[in-house]
Amino acid sequence: MTWYEIFPTISTSFIAISAILVAIGWRLIILKKRDAHEKTMIAAAIAAVLFFLMYTSRTVFVGNTNWGGPDSLETIYRIFLIFHIVLAMVAAVFGISTLTLAFKKNFAKHRKLGRWTAVIWFVTAITGVTVYVLLYLMYPGGHTKPVIDAIFG
Numbered sequence: 001m002t003w004y005e006i007f008p009t010i011s012t013s014f015i016a017i018s019a020i021l022v023a024i025g026w027r028l029i030i031l032k033k034r035d036a037h038e039k040t041m042i043a044a045a046i047a048a049v050l051f052f053l054m055y056t057s058r059t060v061f062v063g064n065t066n067w068g069g070p071d072s073l074e075t076i077y078r079i080f081l082i083f084h085i086v087l088a089m090v091a092a093v094f095g096i097s098t099l100t101l102a103f104k105k106n107f108a109k110h111r112k113l114g115r116w117t118a119v120i121w122f123v124t125a126i127t128g129v130t131v132y133v134l135l136y137l138m139y140p141g142g143h144t145k146p147v148i149d150a151i152f153g
């Protein structure tokens with residue numbers, strides 16, 4: 001595995017771990033284990049923040065990787081990638097709102113929004129892992145260029 005592939009592998013694992021923790025946290029609240037639900041969901045949020053920090057630092061210092069598969073699949077890949085990115089941004093806003101409602105003890109609204117947050121986060125994680133598989137496992141990755149190089153040459 002090359003240096004370019006190590007960061008995405010770790011950051012993608014963090015999305016998957018975060019989604020698994022959300023599923024466990026959901027199950028825990030159904031079983032009325034409030035404390036365990038709170039701790040598990042906070043751990044899920046930390047995993048999501050770690051993913052985000054790794055992803056943004058990689059974008060700046062290592063770069064983003066272009067599509068390296070067949071040209072015929074590039075458009076579909078790009079649409080899928082944009083869908084995943086938009087979903088991840090929506091999930092972030094929903095996640096912050098769900099946590100805020102919980103800490104304000106507005107549990108009726110938290111419960112309603114929390115269900116949407118969890119489902120959106122599951123789809124984000126599944127599409128994120130799919131992007132990773134398409135970009136690094138199924139096809140050789142294309143050119144990788146850091147934003148910092150694009151800016152400072």
Ligand code: HEM
Nearest residue numbers: 029034038041095098099102103107108111114115117118
């Ligand atoms: C982003 C993180 C979180 C998500 C995605 C989330 C998700 C959920 C979901 C889906 C439910 C409803 C379960 C159901 O009825 O099917 C729920 C309920 C609940 N959550 Fe969270 N949760 C999060 C964080 C927290 C935190 C940090 C706390 C504590 C401060 C908390 C406290 C509760 C409580 C007390 C309930 C039960 C509400 C009720 O019985 O009406 N949650 N949460």
